[in-house]
Amino acid sequence: MLSQLHCFAQSGNAYKAALMLELCGEPWEPVHVRFFEGAARTSEYAAVNEMAEVPVYSDGRVRLSQSGVILDYLSHKHRCFGAETEAERLEILRWTLWDNHKLTANIATARFMQLYLAERHRNPDVIAFLMGRARAALGVLERRLEARDWIVADRPTTADLSCAGYIWFLEEIGLEPAPATAAWRDRLAAQPGWKHPYELMPGHPFEAAE
Structure with a gap:
């Protein structure tokens, strides 16, 4: 099956x-x-x-x-x-947990409130707060990628796939990936099967x- x-x-x-x-x-x-x-x-x-x-x-x-x-x-x-060493395994876990708590959580919630919540329920102050947190998380990702091609290793790992979950939705809510993040997104899109x-x-x- x-x-x-x-x-x-x-x-x-x-x-x-x-x-x-x-x-x-x-x-x-x-x-x-x-x-x-x-x-x-x-x-x-x-x-x-x-x-x-x-x-x-x-x-x-x-x-x-x-x-x-x-x-x-x-x-x-x-x-x-996956990881090739114990150190990589822990780094993959660290970035996956960070993504779920900081990056995905804020982008996804801001996007839901802007695009999918009934307009009468959209709170501009809450959306602004979430957008600020999303930008801060994207800043962390950008700084990580400024001197490296991939988040953890010299190749893509599940940490990259986790952090990329909402990265192709950014423009829908008025966010733009910074240069290193945009280049990383392009590298992911170049993977066979993307x-x-x-x-x-x-x-x-x-x-x-x-």
Whole structure:
């Protein structure tokens, strides 16, 4: 059977897993989760993931949620984009946790509030706060990449794929990648098998709530 990934096109977290599957060459099929219609909050979906989130990956042997866990599993399964030393393993973990807490969290929430939340519920002060935190996190990433091609090693690892989850969505909310980040994004896009999130996962285009 084909591996499956519960996902939708607007999710950068799901994109991390989808891109990893493509780059590792694993055949898979998307299962479209109509997240904005409340599909992840149903009792049926709770049987898939009690956390009510995407992505969820299954290959007949395991069912996994949380993008960092999926990236780690696929890295070991395919022996790709992983650590070669204990020091690299810890650095990959460090940057993956930072991404989920600082980079992805702020970009994703700011984007959700600007594009997908009903306009009457959008709070300009909250959005401005989140955008400030997103810019600060992007600054950390930029400084990391100014003197190196990849975040952890001399090659791309799952740390790069994790931090790249929302990097192709920046312009949608008025953010621009700084020079080193833009060059890193181009290097990722040059990897064999790379596809944009809107090409990889179902649900695009999306009509924003009014």
